[in-house]
Amino acid sequence: MTEDVPDRRYPHRHLLGIAGLGADEIESLLDLADTYVELNRRTEKKQSLLRGRTIINLFFESSTRTRTSFELAGKRLGADTINMSVDVSSIKKGETLLDTATTLNAMHPDVLVVRHPDSGAVMLLASKVNCAVINAGDGSHEHPTQALLDALTIRRRLGHIDGLTVAICGDIMHSRVARSNIHLLNTMGARVRAVAPPTLVPTGIERLGCEVFHDMREGLRDCDIVMMLRLQSERMRGSYLPSTREYFRFYGLDYDKLAAARPGALIMHPGPMNRGVEIDGTVADDITRSVILDQVELGVAVRMACLEILSANNPPAPETEVAR
Numbered sequence: 018m019t020e021d022v023p024d025r026r027y028p029h030r031h032l033l034g035i036a037g038l039g040a041d042e043i044e045s046l047l048d049l050a051d052t053y054v055e056l057n058r059r060t061e062k063k064q065s066l067l068r069g070r071t072i073i074n075l076f077f078e079s080s081t082r083t084r085t086s087f088e089l090a091g092k093r094l095g096a097d098t099i100n101m102s103v104d105v106s107s108i109k110k111g112e113t114l115l116d117t118a119t120t121l122n123a124m125h126p127d128v129l130v131v132r133h134p135d136s137g138a139v140m141l142l143a144s145k146v147n148c149a150v151i152n153a154g155d156g157s158h159e160h161p162t163q164a165l166l167d168a169l170t171i172r173r174r175l176g177h178i179d180g181l182t183v184a185i186c187g188d189i190m191h192s193r194v195a196r197s198n199i200h201l202l203n204t205m206g207a208r209v210r211a212v213a214p215p216t217l218v219p220t221g222i223e224r225l226g227c228e229v230f231h232d233m234r235e236g237l238r239d240c241d242i243v244m245m246l247r248l249q250s251e252r253m254r255g256s257y258l259p260s261t262r263e264y265f266r267f268y269g270l271d272y273d274k275l276a277a278a279r280p281g282a283l284i285m286h287p288g289p290m291n292r293g294v295e296i297d298g299t300v301a302d303d304i305t306r307s308v309i310l311d312q313v314e315l316g317v318a319v320r321m322a323c324l325e326i327l328s329a330n331n332p333p334a335p336e337t338e339v340a341r
């Protein structure tokens with residue numbers, strides 16, 4: 018791909034969510050990501066495709082996997098990658114989100130990767146800057162690169178996504194991972210189930226394209242994929258559950274509940290995991306069933322693909338403008 022030509026396979030400036038993307042656009046991102054998996058396993062991983070480009074990671078919420086993998090992805094493609102820590106930035110001195118964004122924008126980054134606790138904040142920020150913006154998770158709204166890496170994991174393990182039954186289990190209410198996955202899996206032809214206690218299912222979630230179950234064994238019956246979610250206590254206002262011990266008894270994934278799924282059903286989790294709360298530690302570590310570490314590995318390849326395509330779609334300003 019030439020660097021300065023907008024990419025027709027994904028003809029957008031930003032990646033703000035999965036909602037609204039077509040199957041062909043999702044497929045294109047996954048195909049490109051697939052080409053990076055082998056590279057990431059080599060000793061020499063460095064490319065120069067994005068040499069001269071600048072990527073800023075701006076995270077207003079904590080992160081291990083997403084931030085590290087965006088940083089690695091940018092560096093492996095040869096870009097200058099900077100992590101802005103909110104703890105030591107002027108946000109601590111009262112600067113607003115938009116002032117921070119326009120300040121960073123004035124330094125001519127090519128891509129801003131943003132995580133924010135408020136749903137919609139990343140979209141608002143994208144309307145105020147002239148570089149590409151990737152949503153690395155906004156409140157309980159969307160986390161598009163997580164859904165893409167989940168899709169790549171499924172595709173590489175099972176060869177396809179269409180026709181599969183995927184049970185997304187746990188705190189659906191507060192999960193951006195659940196929303197992005199419901200959009201993506203429906204677009205790619207999978208059947209989606211949301212399995213959770215009534216207090217953790219938002220009203221109307223069926224309209225996004227899923228069937229709701231409150232009984233874990235029923236929800237898992239004959240499914241191909243079991244995707245577990247963490248209880249997002251940082252987003253909970255008030256009490257949603259009697260206790261985590263009780264939650265594990267009814268909704269925690271153990272071998273007993275897993276027996277309802279198809280033999281060989283894959284276990285996924287976006288991390289961070291709370292062992293003994295939403296998932297039993299032995300099940301999480303079962304390498305015959307769990308693909309949790311594959312998800313982490315493929316996250317780097319997916320983020321490389323997103324950075325490559327969005328950089329191509331946001332060519333740098335012409336020399337004269339840069340020199341001003």
Ligand code: ASP
Pocket residue numbers: 154160193194246247249287288289
């Ligand atoms: N890491 C995922 C997210 O940022 C899931 C989680 O935090 O539980 O949404």
